[in-house]
Amino acid sequence: MSELFPRKQVMGFVFSLILTAAALTVYFLDMSFAVGLTVLIVTAFVQAGLQLVVFMHAGETDDKGAIYTNVYYGLIIALVTVFGTLLAMVWDM
Known part of the structure:
Protein backbone atom coordinates (compact mmCIF):
# COMPACT_ATOMS: atom_id res chain seq x y z
CA MET A 1 0.00 0.00 0.00
CA SER A 2 2.85 2.39 0.72
CA GLU A 3 4.07 2.15 -2.89
CA LEU A 4 0.69 3.51 -4.03
CA PHE A 5 0.94 6.64 -1.88
CA PRO A 6 2.26 9.61 -3.90
CA ARG A 7 4.94 10.54 -1.35
CA LYS A 8 7.02 12.53 -3.86
CA GLN A 9 4.05 14.68 -4.91
CA VAL A 10 2.93 15.31 -1.33
CA MET A 11 6.43 16.33 -0.28
CA GLY A 12 6.66 18.57 -3.33
CA PHE A 13 3.37 20.21 -2.39
CA VAL A 14 4.50 20.77 1.20
CA PHE A 15 7.80 22.23 0.00
CA SER A 16 5.87 24.52 -2.39
CA LEU A 17 3.80 25.75 0.55
CA ILE A 18 6.96 26.41 2.56
CA LEU A 19 8.47 28.38 -0.34
CA THR A 20 5.25 30.38 -0.68
CA ALA A 21 5.31 31.16 3.04
CA ALA A 22 8.95 32.26 2.72
CA ALA A 23 7.97 34.62 -0.10
CA LEU A 24 5.10 36.00 1.97
CA THR A 25 7.47 36.87 4.80
CA VAL A 26 8.97 39.53 2.52
CA TYR A 27 5.69 41.43 2.72
CA PHE A 28 4.90 40.81 6.36
CA LEU A 29 8.39 41.51 7.75
CA ASP A 30 8.78 44.71 5.70
CA MET A 31 12.25 43.84 4.46
CA SER A 32 14.46 46.21 2.53
CA PHE A 33 14.11 46.26 -1.24
CA ALA A 34 17.37 44.43 -1.98
CA VAL A 35 16.84 41.66 0.58
CA GLY A 36 13.18 41.24 -0.33
CA LEU A 37 13.90 41.03 -4.05
CA THR A 38 16.67 38.50 -3.44
CA VAL A 39 14.37 36.30 -1.36
CA LEU A 40 11.60 36.53 -3.97
CA ILE A 41 13.89 35.69 -6.89
CA VAL A 42 15.48 32.72 -5.11
CA THR A 43 12.16 31.28 -3.95
CA ALA A 44 10.65 31.79 -7.42
CA PHE A 45 13.43 29.90 -9.20
CA VAL A 46 13.49 27.10 -6.64
CA GLN A 47 9.72 26.72 -6.85
CA ALA A 48 9.78 26.73 -10.66
CA GLY A 49 12.40 23.98 -10.62
CA LEU A 50 10.40 22.02 -8.06
CA GLN A 51 7.25 22.27 -10.19
CA LEU A 52 9.17 21.16 -13.28
CA VAL A 53 10.75 18.13 -11.70
CA VAL A 54 8.05 16.92 -9.30
CA PHE A 55 4.74 17.78 -10.92
CA MET A 56 5.64 17.92 -14.62
CA HIS A 57 7.81 14.77 -14.37
CA ALA A 58 10.67 16.24 -16.39
CA GLY A 59 13.24 13.73 -15.21
CA GLU A 60 11.16 10.57 -15.61
Whole structure:
Protein backbone atom coordinates (compact mmCIF):
# COMPACT_ATOMS: atom_id res chain seq x y z
CA MET A 1 0.00 0.00 0.00
CA SER A 2 2.85 2.39 0.72
CA GLU A 3 4.07 2.15 -2.89
CA LEU A 4 0.69 3.51 -4.03
CA PHE A 5 0.94 6.64 -1.88
CA PRO A 6 2.26 9.61 -3.90
CA ARG A 7 4.94 10.54 -1.35
CA LYS A 8 7.02 12.53 -3.86
CA GLN A 9 4.05 14.68 -4.91
CA VAL A 10 2.93 15.31 -1.33
CA MET A 11 6.43 16.33 -0.28
CA GLY A 12 6.66 18.57 -3.33
CA PHE A 13 3.37 20.21 -2.39
CA VAL A 14 4.50 20.77 1.20
CA PHE A 15 7.80 22.23 0.00
CA SER A 16 5.87 24.52 -2.39
CA LEU A 17 3.80 25.75 0.55
CA ILE A 18 6.96 26.41 2.56
CA LEU A 19 8.47 28.38 -0.34
CA THR A 20 5.25 30.38 -0.68
CA ALA A 21 5.31 31.16 3.04
CA ALA A 22 8.95 32.26 2.72
CA ALA A 23 7.97 34.62 -0.10
CA LEU A 24 5.10 36.00 1.97
CA THR A 25 7.47 36.87 4.80
CA VAL A 26 8.97 39.53 2.52
CA TYR A 27 5.69 41.43 2.72
CA PHE A 28 4.90 40.81 6.36
CA LEU A 29 8.39 41.51 7.75
CA ASP A 30 8.78 44.71 5.70
CA MET A 31 12.25 43.84 4.46
CA SER A 32 14.46 46.21 2.53
CA PHE A 33 14.11 46.26 -1.24
CA ALA A 34 17.37 44.43 -1.98
CA VAL A 35 16.84 41.66 0.58
CA GLY A 36 13.18 41.24 -0.33
CA LEU A 37 13.90 41.03 -4.05
CA THR A 38 16.67 38.50 -3.44
CA VAL A 39 14.37 36.30 -1.36
CA LEU A 40 11.60 36.53 -3.97
CA ILE A 41 13.89 35.69 -6.89
CA VAL A 42 15.48 32.72 -5.11
CA THR A 43 12.16 31.28 -3.95
CA ALA A 44 10.65 31.79 -7.42
CA PHE A 45 13.43 29.90 -9.20
CA VAL A 46 13.49 27.10 -6.64
CA GLN A 47 9.72 26.72 -6.85
CA ALA A 48 9.78 26.73 -10.66
CA GLY A 49 12.40 23.98 -10.62
CA LEU A 50 10.40 22.02 -8.06
CA GLN A 51 7.25 22.27 -10.19
CA LEU A 52 9.17 21.16 -13.28
CA VAL A 53 10.75 18.13 -11.70
CA VAL A 54 8.05 16.92 -9.30
CA PHE A 55 4.74 17.78 -10.92
CA MET A 56 5.64 17.92 -14.62
CA HIS A 57 7.81 14.77 -14.37
CA ALA A 58 10.67 16.24 -16.39
CA GLY A 59 13.24 13.73 -15.21
CA GLU A 60 11.16 10.57 -15.61
CA THR A 61 11.32 10.12 -19.38
CA ASP A 62 13.98 8.71 -21.66
CA ASP A 63 14.67 12.12 -23.22
CA LYS A 64 15.24 13.99 -19.97
CA GLY A 65 18.55 15.35 -21.29
CA ALA A 66 16.73 17.10 -24.12
CA ILE A 67 14.10 18.47 -21.72
CA TYR A 68 16.69 19.93 -19.36
CA THR A 69 18.68 21.32 -22.31
CA ASN A 70 15.57 23.13 -23.55
CA VAL A 71 14.89 24.51 -20.07
CA TYR A 72 18.47 25.80 -19.77
CA TYR A 73 18.26 27.30 -23.26
CA GLY A 74 15.00 29.07 -22.38
CA LEU A 75 16.52 30.38 -19.17
CA ILE A 76 19.55 31.74 -21.03
CA ILE A 77 17.34 33.43 -23.63
CA ALA A 78 15.21 34.99 -20.87
CA LEU A 79 18.28 36.29 -19.02
CA VAL A 80 19.81 37.73 -22.20
CA THR A 81 16.51 39.44 -23.01
CA VAL A 82 16.14 40.93 -19.53
CA PHE A 83 19.72 42.12 -19.22
CA GLY A 84 19.80 43.33 -22.82
CA THR A 85 16.71 45.40 -22.15
CA LEU A 86 18.25 46.79 -18.97
CA LEU A 87 21.45 47.67 -20.81
CA ALA A 88 19.59 49.47 -23.59
CA MET A 89 16.84 51.23 -21.70
CA VAL A 90 18.01 51.75 -18.14
CA TRP A 91 21.78 51.85 -18.21
CA ASP A 92 22.01 53.69 -21.60
CA MET A 93 24.67 51.43 -23.13
